[in-house]
Amino acid sequence: MNRTSKQILNAIGTLSLALANRFKTGGVIANEHTLDREETRSHVEILGRWFDFIQLHELPERLSHPHRRPFCLLTFDDGKRSNATAVAPELEKLGVPAVFFVVASSIDSKSPLWFDRQKALRKKLGTLPPGLRLHTLKQLPYSLLVDRVEHACRQFGVEADLHDDHVALMSSEQIRGLHQRGFSIGAHGLTHAILTREPKLAAMESIEKSITQITEVIGAPCSSFAFPNGNYTPELAQYAIRCGAKMVMTTEPIWADESSALWRLPRLQFFGMDSPGKIKLKIALAASGLILDNPDGSGKAYRAINRLARQSSGHTSTAAKIECLSSKPRPHAEI
Numbered sequence: 001m002n003r004t005s006k007q008i009l010n011a012i013g014t015l016s017l018a019l020a021n022r023f024k025t026g027g028v029i030a031n032e033h034t035l036d037r038e039e040t041r042s043h044v045e046i047l048g049r050w051f052d053f054i055q056l057h058e059l060p061e062r063l064s065h066p067h068r069r070p071f072c073l074l075t076f077d078d079g080k081r082s083n084a085t086a087v088a089p090e091l092e093k094l095g096v097p098a099v100f101f102v103v104a105s106s107i108d109s110k111s112p113l114w115f116d117r118q119k120a121l122r123k124k125l126g127t128l129p130p131g132l133r134l135h136t137l138k139q140l141p142y143s144l145l146v147d148r149v150e151h152a153c154r155q156f157g158v159e160a161d162l163h164d165d166h167v168a169l170m171s172s173e174q175i176r177g178l179h180q181r182g183f184s185i186g187a188h189g190l191t192h193a194i195l196t197r198e199p200k201l202a203a204m205e206s207i208e209k210s211i212t213q214i215t216e217v218i219g220a221p222c223s224s225f226a227f228p229n230g231n232y233t234p235e236l237a238q239y240a241i242r243c244g245a246k247m248v249m250t251t252e253p254i255w256a257d258e259s260s261a262l263w264r265l266p267r268l269q270f271f272g273m274d275s276p277g278k279i280k281l282k283i284a285l286a287a288s289g290l291i292l293d294n295p296d297g298s299g300k301a302y303r304a305i306n307r308l309a310r311q312s313s314g315h316t317s318t319a320a321k322i323e324c325l326s327s328k329p330r331p332h333a334e335i
């Protein structure tokens with residue numbers, strides 16, 4: 001994108017967000033993964049013009065008693081080392097809180113997460129055979145997925161670079177340090193298995209054990225859970241609540257407001273390379289109820305179902321939304 005297009009996108013984003021903010025209560029929960037220091041500052045600067053940054057424990061109150069100025073809760077998934085070496089130090093300088101969702105079995109681990117290995121394969125091979133493409137892998141049960149990626153890594157002599165802080169995982173000491181400095185630490189599964197691809201008991205075990213392990217690492221109750229890749233069922237989300245989570249995160253790409261349930265909170269996904277205009281436009285689109293891609297692959301279906309529900313009942317109720325969503329596990333996409 002050239003400079004003029006970026007400026008135009010930025011202007012459209014600003015205008016759309018200004019309009020959206022006039023009519024929306026609540027705020028946004030941002031879903032990030034890895035950012036470098038400069039990207040962290042840039043995202044904070046863009047979001048900070050429109051939103052109050054809040055701590056995790058403030059979220060229920062801000063949803064039920066909206067302020068004039070909307071809120072933004074920053075969340076970072078996967079527990080990469082750069083969260084501790086780049087993101088957190090910048091956020092501290094800026095006085096901005098955040099939640100870090102950590103894959104429990106990857107703490108202190110010297111094994112990269114499966115999607116970083118897949119990315120390394122893609123980088124080395126260029127075009128990947130269909131069986132190794134992200135979309136295909138995300139349809140598989142975890143054990144099959146991991147076997148397939150491992151086999152390919154051996155076959156092609158490829159490994160993800162654990163010297164890269166965007167690939168390496170945080171140590172328990174780093175995670176404890178973040179907690180002690182006031183950041184929130186949440187659970188993101190025992191492995192990064194997509195829980196709707198697993199047998200129900202295995203999925204439940206992943207939720208329960210990850211919450212228990214994070215509690216042990218930080219020496220305090222772990223009060224939040226985020227579904228790997230965003231895929232969830234209402235039953236699993238409710239189970240996370242029974243295991244001690246007070247708030248459960250999905251990747252439904254919508255604004256969070258008084259109709260949002262704490263056991264199924266929406267999040268908007270941002271990336272390091274997103275321009276200011278793109279970030280603003282994503283938020284404005286989410287506010288207006290227009291379609292954004294859900295990384296779990298269900299965004300369009302979700303909205304189509306809700307639209308149908310509205311048309312058939314003549315109104316939108318949260319109960320109707322839950323009813324519509326409870327029957328099917330949601331499909332795949334970005335981590």
Ligand SMILES: [Zn+2]
Binds near residue numbers: 077078192227228335
């Ligand atoms: Zn993740």
